[in-house]
Amino acid sequence: MNKKVMIPGVDLDLALIYSGCKKPFQNELVKKMDQLHEELQSSVMPKTYWRLFDLEFLDNKVALKGTSIVLEGELAAKRLQECKQVVFMAGTLSIGFDQKLASKSLVNASDALLFDSLGSSAIESVMDQIEQEIQQDLPDIRLLPRFSCGYGDLPLKLQKDLFREFDLSRKCGIYLSDSLMMNPTKSITAFAGVKNQMIMDCCSMETKISKQKNHNCDECTMKSKCEYSKTISY
Secondary structure, X not given: OEEXXXXXXXXXXXXXXXXXXXXXXXXXXXHHHHHHHHHHHHHOOOEEEEEEEEEEEEOOEEEEOOOOOEEOOHHHHHHHOOOOEEEEEEEEOOHHHHHHHHHHHHHOXXXXXXXXXXXXXXXXXXXXXXXXXXXXXXXXXXXXXXXXXXXXXXXXXXXXXXXXHHOHHHHHOOEEOOOOOEEOOOEEEEEEEEEEHHHHHOOOHHHHHHOOOOOOHHHOOOOOOOOHHHHOOO
């Protein structure tokens, strides 16, 4: 399924943190981010795509039935070990964001930095909205926290297979470079394990809390270098 979406719920505080700002934020920065947020909403045309797949477990690998996609590594096996299905999803802010950012870079470097950080927060909101759409369409299931190629030990090179299998260039206007960078730059591909609602209702409080965030810093390969995990509370 793919469609154009608006971007509600963009976390402006998170965008300021991404840009390197520390709390409490200066009033001038908050006002500037509000202004940039209005510009972002008028310059982008987000597109999304998602599909639900049954899973097949092969030794230490997890395969998406009916496709050529195989998820290697301990992260995918751990995240999906109690799942029978998985959702693949993709989202992008569209090329309009990149064009707006390029124009700002020529005029004001500070505004460009804030706008770029705002885009990072906005694309996460787009992915959150995909999950909300899935939950509305499939009310009997619950999604586990999403994860992406390059996260943990899930290889980044898997992107090549994803773009070939799901034709993301045609469906979402996302392109993959030889260096595995996505264009438009504010684009994300991700997986989320699927559990039955009844099972989720009986799960531990720890698992229920994990549904409220989309990552676990302890599993990230950048844990020792990341400044964001030190400033974001859940």
